[in-house]
Structure formats: C-alpha cells, structure tokens
Amino acid sequence: MDRIVVVGGGLAGGRTVVELREQGFSGAITLVGAEEHRPYDRPPLSKAVLSGRTDDTTLPFDLDGVELLLGRHATGLRPGVLETDGGPIEFDGLVLATGAAPVRLPGSADQRVLRTIDDARALRETLRPGARLVVVGAGWIGAEVATHAAAHEVAVTVVEAGASPLLALGPVVGGHTVPWYAAAGIDLRLGAAVAQIRSDGVELAGGEFLPADAVVVGVGVRPDVSWLESSGLQLDRGVVVDEWMSAVPGADAGGAGGYRPGSVVGAGDCTAWWSRRYERRMRVEHWECAQESPRVAVATLLRTLAGGQPSSESPDDIYNPVPYFWSQQFGRMIQFAGLPGPDSTLVLRGDPTAVAPPGAKKAPGWSAGWFAPDGRLVALATVARPLDMVAGRRMLLADAAPDVAKFSDLDIALKEL
Ligand code: FAD
Structure with a gap:
C-alpha cells in the first residue's frame, strides 16, 4: 500500500488530504504539521479573531483515517524519507505544503507578527x-x-x-x-x-x-523552506515546482537527484510555480493558491504513483491561474486579480476621492484596471465593487481587451463590456 506524507498542516496541507481522498487515493496518509492545531483558516485571524467575533477558525476537513502528527517539524528530506524532529518517515509520495513565515526585523524579540x-x-x-x-x-x-x-x-x-x-x-x-x-x-x-x-x-x-x-x-512573508536546503530540491524563495506542481531537483543534484519525477509535489504559499500564462515563476502567498493548487499537485502525484508521467497536456492538469487576493480594511472590501506589467497603463473606474452622498452610509466604490499596450486588461483592483471583480476576473481569464472609455464609466456594468 502506498504511503503519502503531507508536510504542513495549513490550508494547502488540509486541502491536499481532501483531494487525495476525492481523487481516489485509498492508501495511507500522514499529515505532519508544526503547529499543534488541526488545519485552520488564516484570513479570519485579522478579520474576526482579533475582534473576538470568533475564536476558532478550524477548517471543516474530514481527516478521518489520516495519521495526524501535530507539533511535529520536518527537518530534512532525502529520496523516500522525510526527516522530522520525531524521527524519519518513509514515503512513496510527498506533498510539500509548509507555507510561509513572517519576516521579522532586527531588534527586540518582543516584536509581534500575525501568522498563527x-x-x-x-x-x-x-x-x-x-x-x-x-x-x-x-x-x-x-x-x-x-x-x-x-x-x-x-x-x-x-x-x-x-x-x-x-x-x-x-x-x-x-x-x-x-x-x-x-x-x-x-x-x-x-x-x-x-x-x-x-x-x-x-x-x-x-x-x-x-x-x-x-x-x-507586517512587512511580508518568506516561504518556509529553509528545512529543505540540503534536500537536493531546487529552492528559489520557495520550492521550485513546474506547472504540474512537481518539485524540480537542483542542478547540482544530478539528474533527478534520486527523486522519482512527480513523486514530490508542492502546494500553497511555500511554492514558486511556473506559470504558462505569464511565462515566469510565480510566488503568490494568497489563500486561493493554497485552496486550488492541491488539486493539481495531487493529480500529478497520483498519476506518477500509478506509473504514468508527471506531465500532462490536459488544461485541468496544469496550474495556470490568474492570481487573486482580497482584504477587508477600514470598512471596505478590496479585491485584486491579475498581474500588472511594467508597461501597463492604469485606468480608474469611478472616483476614489468621492464621499458618501447625503443619506448614504458609504461612499461609492471604485476600481482600477491595468491595461497592456495591446489593450488587454491584465490586472484589476476593486474597492467595494465585488461585481466588477466577478466580471473582471472573467475578462482576465479570457485575455479580453475591453473598451477603455467604457471601462472607466461607472454607469456601464463591466459584464456588459
Ligand atoms: P500556511 O497557512 O502557512 O500553512 C503552512 C503550515 O505548515 C503551518 O501550519 C506551518 O506551521 C507548517 N510548517 C511550516 N514549516 C513546517 C515544517 N518544517 N514541518 C511541519 N510543518 C511546518 N489571503 C488572501 O487571499 N486573502 C486574505 O484576506 C488573507 N488574509 C490573511 C490574514 C492573515 C492574518 C494571514 C496570516 C494570512 C492571510 N492570507 C490571506 C494568506 C493566506 O491565509 C495564506 O495564503 C494561506 O494560509 C496559505 O496556506 P498554506 O497552507 O500554503 O500555508
């Protein structure tokens, strides 16, 4: 019976377990997580836990039958063996999902971060x-x-x-x-x-x-991959993975470095993945990446364990998203999708300085689009305009080139463009 080990008990690790079962894996699963908690959601930490609106953000994942090794740190990796502070664990397939850790500044140890x-x-x-x-x-x-x-x-x-x-x-x-x-x-x-x-x-x-x-x-995060330094896997501010989320051996590891191609995959914040859409390596420490990338990583791993090729040209097998992020601040929902280029032109939609009209509680929202020189919309930010984001994400996925004059007119719904 194959054993798959998942390292990291956050959203990506928990979603990986769910995907393994949904995609038909019936072998043994071990989840190794440094925190004592079962997988929980982080966005509500700043939006609801700080305010006391909730104290528990545990994700409703079915972990029945999964060997849970919580409070256990992975310390190193070699082909077929994960080293941990509680001893080595052998695996047939491994999923790296150790997320990211906040950057700390020099000075007092009393400085706080918000990650857990x-x-x-x-x-x-x-x-x-x-x-x-x-x-x-x-x-x-x-x-x-x-x-x-x-x-x-x-x-x-x-x-x-x-x-x-x-x-x-x-x-x-x-x-x-x-x-x-x-x-x-x-x-x-x-x-x-x-x-x-x-x-x-x-x-x-x-x-x-x-x-x-x-x-x-709060000056950013770094993928939590220092424990992989002598693993022979390629690291570049994250575990280097290809478009199938398969970890890439380092050049000095020689060949596959002893790793069976496709038997070690990555998901979520800890990965630096190759994007076909943008033809560049991406590092996206956003919730949606941790939520969605496990589906592709697991499919790659299970194809490999079944004796197939880690690569596949089916679009479903390639992780190729338009990055997306949201935040709630000062009573406003901000959403952002896409990737502005250095040559993009910024076009505002609505007036960011507008105040709430008499009788209204809130100012009208506004959006901002980044347009490539060829007219394609390449990124969109919205402030209190969720419908703009719904339509805008469709445009970004479709490489659409909406009329800029109409885009900037708040009276025209983006879905009409
Ligand atoms: P993580 O959630 O970091 O989980 C990784 C887990 O692996 C951790 O539990 C870690 O302890 C464990 N681990 C690390 N090293 C080891 C090791 N060596 N051995 C074993 N375990 C290890 N994103 C949005 O898109 N929108 C938001 O509004 C938003 N708000 C956020 C608010 C806060 C306060 C925070 C902290 C994040 C927010 N994010 C948001 C980001 C989002 O939560 C992350 O992108 C997501 O949690 C990443 O999931 P992950 O599983 O890849 O990594």
Whole structure:
C-alpha cells in the first residue's frame, strides 16, 4: 500500500488530504504539521479573531483515517524519507505544503507578527482600549491590524517605508487609501524607515521614538523552506515546482537527484510555480493558491504513483491561474486579480476621492484596471465593487481587451463590456 506524507498542516496541507481522498487515493496518509492545531483558516485571524467575533477558525476537513502528527517539524528530506524532529518517515509520495513565515526585523524579540491563531489570540489581549500600537508596514496585514485596533480605541501609528500603503497595488491605487488612515484616527508615517525595534517602542531612522505597548511587524512573508536546503530540491524563495506542481531537483543534484519525477509535489504559499500564462515563476502567498493548487499537485502525484508521467497536456492538469487576493480594511472590501506589467497603463473606474452622498452610509466604490499596450486588461483592483471583480476576473481569464472609455464609466456594468 502506498504511503503519502503531507508536510504542513495549513490550508494547502488540509486541502491536499481532501483531494487525495476525492481523487481516489485509498492508501495511507500522514499529515505532519508544526503547529499543534488541526488545519485552520488564516484570513479570519485579522478579520474576526482579533475582534473576538470568533475564536476558532478550524477548517471543516474530514481527516478521518489520516495519521495526524501535530507539533511535529520536518527537518530534512532525502529520496523516500522525510526527516522530522520525531524521527524519519518513509514515503512513496510527498506533498510539500509548509507555507510561509513572517519576516521579522532586527531588534527586540518582543516584536509581534500575525501568522498563527496563537499570534492572533495573544495580540487580542494586548489591543485593549487605551493601548498604544505601532504597526510596521502598511501592507495587507498591517492595514487589517490597524483597522481592527483603531476601531477598538487603540492609539495606532503605522510606519511605512514606502511612499504609500499597499505598494503591491502601486503608488496611485495605494495612495488613494491614505485618507482612510486619517479618517480612522491613525497616525500614518510614510517614507519612514525603522532604525530599531525596542521592547517599549520603535525608533525611526531620523531619531524619533514612537512609544508602544505592542509593535506588530507586517512587512511580508518568506516561504518556509529553509528545512529543505540540503534536500537536493531546487529552492528559489520557495520550492521550485513546474506547472504540474512537481518539485524540480537542483542542478547540482544530478539528474533527478534520486527523486522519482512527480513523486514530490508542492502546494500553497511555500511554492514558486511556473506559470504558462505569464511565462515566469510565480510566488503568490494568497489563500486561493493554497485552496486550488492541491488539486493539481495531487493529480500529478497520483498519476506518477500509478506509473504514468508527471506531465500532462490536459488544461485541468496544469496550474495556470490568474492570481487573486482580497482584504477587508477600514470598512471596505478590496479585491485584486491579475498581474500588472511594467508597461501597463492604469485606468480608474469611478472616483476614489468621492464621499458618501447625503443619506448614504458609504461612499461609492471604485476600481482600477491595468491595461497592456495591446489593450488587454491584465490586472484589476476593486474597492467595494465585488461585481466588477466577478466580471473582471472573467475578462482576465479570457485575455479580453475591453473598451477603455467604457471601462472607466461607472454607469456601464463591466459584464456588459
Ligand atoms: P500556511 O497557512 O502557512 O500553512 C503552512 C503550515 O505548515 C503551518 O501550519 C506551518 O506551521 C507548517 N510548517 C511550516 N514549516 C513546517 C515544517 N518544517 N514541518 C511541519 N510543518 C511546518 N489571503 C488572501 O487571499 N486573502 C486574505 O484576506 C488573507 N488574509 C490573511 C490574514 C492573515 C492574518 C494571514 C496570516 C494570512 C492571510 N492570507 C490571506 C494568506 C493566506 O491565509 C495564506 O495564503 C494561506 O494560509 C496559505 O496556506 P498554506 O497552507 O500554503 O500555508
């Protein structure tokens, strides 16, 4: 009987187990997870656990019959054997799903991050009314933590090294979120470099000291793959996998490095996958990648274990998404899909500076599209306009080239273009 070992007990690891059963694997499955928790969902940590709206985000995966090794760390890998801090585990097939870990800044060990449910519960205890919080980084996590804290009477300062928040969306779109901070009573410091994080606050490069009861660092994540350094697999800020999510042996490993091609696959945040759509390697630390990529990884693994080729030209067997992400901040739902290029032109749809009309609770939403020189829509950001995103994602998948004048007209539904 074949044994498949899944390393990493997050969304991608849990989804992998579900896919293994749904795709007909009846052999033994072992799930090795460093956290003591069963797979749980991370987006609600900043959106609902911090506020106390929920305390449990466990995912409803059926793990019956799965050997669960929780609180167990994978420490190394060689062909057919996973090394862990509880001893070696042999496998016929292996799924790498160890996710990503937050980047920490030099300085005090007291700096906090928000990645795990334990981080969220501990932070919730600190963010009491009257507390002082400094958030380093006005990216997705920083903005969501600041949103929560400001709404709970915490005095919040956000320190961002760049010229605007949400730099992933570029300075124009990110810049339109600046007033949201002031409206929430947050002191936003743009272009501010951190010199040192201390246990009692943050020292800025210019010498100013920002006292704090808690410092949360939200400056991005790095795929959690350092434990694979001597595995012979190729690493490049993530486990290098091909379009079938099959791990690629390193050049110095010689041949397949002893690994049967297709017998080690990756899924979720820990992977750097080859995109046929964009003809480049992608690293997308987003929920949807962890949700969807296990289907392809498992199909590849099961094809291989059945004696077939890891590669397959069926479009269903290739992981080829348009990346998608959402965030909730300052009472707004932001969604983003696609990949802007350096030569893209930004077109706004609606007025980001518009205020709520009399009698209305909220300002109308707005969107922003990035257009390639040949007229194709290549990326879309929406603020409180979910229907734009539904239609826009279809356009992105279809490589559509909507009329720009009509795109910018809020009175014309995107689905009509
Ligand atoms: P992870 O969820 O990181 O799971 C990996 C697991 O592997 C972890 O439990 C880790 O402890 C374990 N592990 C690591 N190393 C080892 C090892 N050596 N041995 C054994 N186990 C190991 N995405 C969105 O698209 N929208 C959102 O709104 C959004 N909000 C978010 C809010 C927060 C607070 C956070 C933290 C993330 C958010 N994300 C969001 C990102 C999304 O949650 C991740 O992309 C997703 O969780 C990735 O799943 P994963 O299984 O690949 O990795």
